[in-house]
Amino acid sequence: MKVSFFLSFRDALKPDARVSESETSRFIDIVGTTPRLERALVFTPEYATDPYLNDGPPPRLAAQLYFAEIADLEAVLARDGHLQVLAAPGMFPSLAGAVAGQQAMLARAFPVPDPAFRTAPGHPHCSYLVSYAGRADDLNAWLDHYVTGHPPIMARFPGIREIEVCTRIDWRGFLPWPRVDHMLRNKVVFDSPAALGAALASPVRHEMRADYKAFPPFTGPVSHYPMATLTVFP
Numbered sequence: 238m239k240v241s242f243f244l245s246f247r248d249a250l251k252p253d254a255r256v257s258e259s260e261t262s263r264f265i266d267i268v269g270t271t272p273r274l275e276r277a278l279v280f281t282p283e284y285a286t287d288p289y290l291n292d293g294p295p296p297r298l299a300a301q302l303y304f305a306e307i308a309d310l311e312a313v314l315a316r317d318g319h320l321q322v323l324a325a326p327g328m329f330p331s332l333a334g335a336v337a338g339q340q341a342m343l344a345r346a347f348p349v350p351d352p353a354f355r356t357a358p359g360h361p362h363c364s365y366l367v368s369y370a371g372r373a374d375d376l377n378a379w380l381d382h383y384v385t386g387h388p389p390i391m392a393r394f395p396g397i398r399e400i401e402v403c404t405r406i407d408w409r410g411f412l413p414w415p416r417v418d419h420m421l422r423n424k425v426v427f428d429s430p431a432a433l434g435a436a437l438a439s440p441v442r443h444e445m446r447a448d449y450k451a452f453p454p455f456t457g458p459v460s461h462y463p464m465a466t467l468t469v470f471p
Contacts, residue, residue, distance in 0.1 A: 314410030371457010
């Protein structure tokens with residue numbers, strides 16, 4: 238398991254706005270030079286159809302950074318840490334007006350039958366980012382049901398390449414943006430939006446929905462967003 242840091246920028250008032258290529262490249266350059274970073278994922282909006290859901294505008298830009306130790310993450314989030322440059326005034330004009338959110342979590346990877354991507358090196362794949370922002374009546378029972386039961390169903394999606402479930406941890410950091418406290422995030426990853434769409438149109442999606450209805454009681458919003466995903470290595 239790895240320590241994972243999520244950062245996202247949303248603007249529901251401008252759902253079609255996008256970050257410019259130059260600013261996306263600048264963001265990737267900053268993230269890619271992060272000390273002790275193992276790898277990062279940079280997410281931009283993509284499109285795929287889910288037969289059950291349409292959660293509206295996705296984040297305009299999001300990222301997930303992986304570290305071996307929480308101390309490595311906290312060092313780059315310190316008051317004088319490397320990632321403070323992301324918040325420098327005027328650094329990303331395309332994100333003006335967007336609402337930022339940040340959270341550190343523990344990332345749990347699960348096996349899939351065929352993890353080999355068919356995309357060319359350096360080309361984006363497609364992730365379905367899911368987050369549970371609410372509260373469970375019994376969080377321990379809820380997490381046990383989810384972590385034990387949900388990934389084995391996900392692993393039956395045709396063409397799935399990765400499964401990850403992230404749960405909350407306490408962390409120190411001083412980026413000047415609001416924190417979120419989602420109780421869980423999960424990510425399923427495919428070669429392309431078409432492959433994600435095919436998986437969501439398969440019978441496995443109905444199995445997923447049936448298991449969702451069997452979750453122990455919880456409240457709060459759940460979001461699902463298809464995102465183009467570029468892997469960045471230091």
